[in-house]
Structure formats: structure tokens, C-alpha cells
Amino acid sequence: MIHSIPAEFPLDEVQKRMQFLLGVLPAIGENIVEYQKEVVANRNALPFKEILANVDEHAERPILHALTGSFPDDRFSSELAGDQGEDSDFHWWIDALDGSRNYIHGNPLYCISVGLTFREHPVAGVVYVPTFKETYRAIFGDGSFKNDHPIEASGTASLDTALVASGLPYQRRGIITELIGDMSAILSAGAGLRKTGSAVLDLCWIAEGRFDGMWERNVHPWDTCAASVILREAGGRLSDFQGRIYDVSTGDVVASNGLLHNDILNILKQVREVDGIN
Structure with missing residues (x-):
């Protein structure tokens, strides 16, 4: 396990919040x-953006209601509702439906992500x-688990045997050349490339060894907060494109099993040097 930012926090309070969350999510x-069945059956009846908003609101409302009702003194940030609550040591980051486009098309690859920060x-x-x-699930310093079984990142040490994931941000027209350059360089290094449509799922799959690495631009704290703890506790690594350690303000992320991290960073750096991008 890699503990990158030592943090003192009230473990009992964190455990209480996680147990509550685990109880309500199923x-x-x-x-x-x-x-989802209703959404798929009627997905051509409304404009796509309206369906997307309806889906996100349907997913987010019960999670926010449960958490704000039980922990009213905490602060909450979510994809749809934005910031709620006063300043607090505890801050929840909620993506109630990561993989919304998958969801609308009847694809099973979507998930709920709820992360917690302390200060x-x-x-x-x-x-x-x-x-x-x-x-x-994971709590800082206590390992990473899937359905109560410990998980850990892969031991893949070479990109030519690796599976690497990436995503395409919604606002991508202005950076399409960069995105294509990144993918071309990763493929040229011999890696297999996959796209699930869910950055959160990509990070969790690295944590359990299904993927070996990923990179993505323009992600938000509610996309990465929960999975950042899960990945790090599984022995993986998460940073920005310059290799600086992840925090909730990091917008462009590189994740890996740890062994491939510098290789992925170097490839992305070389692409930007060739294209004249900082």
C-alpha cells in the first residue's frame, strides 16, 4: 500500500460514515x-441532454438525501447539485452515476462513486x-477491498504486455489532436488500449489488476476522490500529467499499478514536447 499524504483523522468517525454508506447503496x-429499463425504452423521446439531466438527478437525489440527513454538519459536493453545507472537516464528493452515456444506452458499465476527505x-x-x-471500498491505511475481499494492483512491469485505459472528455473538440496523439503513442509502445466509458471504473479496475494503467483529461473531484483511496490502498499510484501527487483539485490524471507509472508519464510528456504543449 502506498500512503502518499500522511493524514491524521478520526478513524471512528470515518468508519461510521462508511458503514452508513455501505448500508444504503445497494x-x-x-x-x-x-x-435504466425505462430510460432505455424511451431514450429517443427527449433530447439527449434532457435525458442525461433526468438520469443524473434520479441517481443523485436519494444519495444526497441519505447523507445530508444523517451527517448534516458535513459538506457535500456533487456533479449535479454542486456544493452544499458550510465549511467542515468532512467533505463528501459524490458522482451518483459515472458512465451516464453507457447507462442511457443500456450498457452495464456504470457506477456510483462516493469519496470522503478530511481537511x-x-x-x-x-x-x-x-x-x-x-x-x-477503502479507508486510508486499511487496505482496499472488493466485496470484502482484499484487492491489489497488478504486477505488470512492461507496457507491451499491459492493458491501459483512457476516456474522452465531453468537451474535447479543442483537444482532439492531443487525445489522438496520446492514444497513438500508447499504442505504439505496445499496450492494449481500452475504453469503458467510466473513469471511476477504470481506476477501480487498476486497483484489482484488470487494467494496468490509465490516463484521462478534465476529470472532476467527484470522479476521482473515492477511487483515489481505493487505488492507493491497493498499491497503485495516481498523479497529474507532470507526476505530481494527486489531490482533489487534480484535473488531468495518470493512474497505474505503480510499476508502469513513469513509462506512461514519459510517453505523454514526449507527445506534448513534439506538439509544443506544456
């Missing part, structure tokens, strides 16, 4: 699975994959 996830340090996270009833 029922919320079941509701999301059922609602802005990520200390705990839960990612729930409703379709498969899979729960990834």
Missing part, C-alpha cells in the same frame, strides 16, 4: 438498475457497481 443501486485529504471511498452488485 437499495439505491437496485433502483438505478430498474430505472481536504482523501481518506475513504466507496464505489458501487449496481449491475454486478460489486462494492469497492
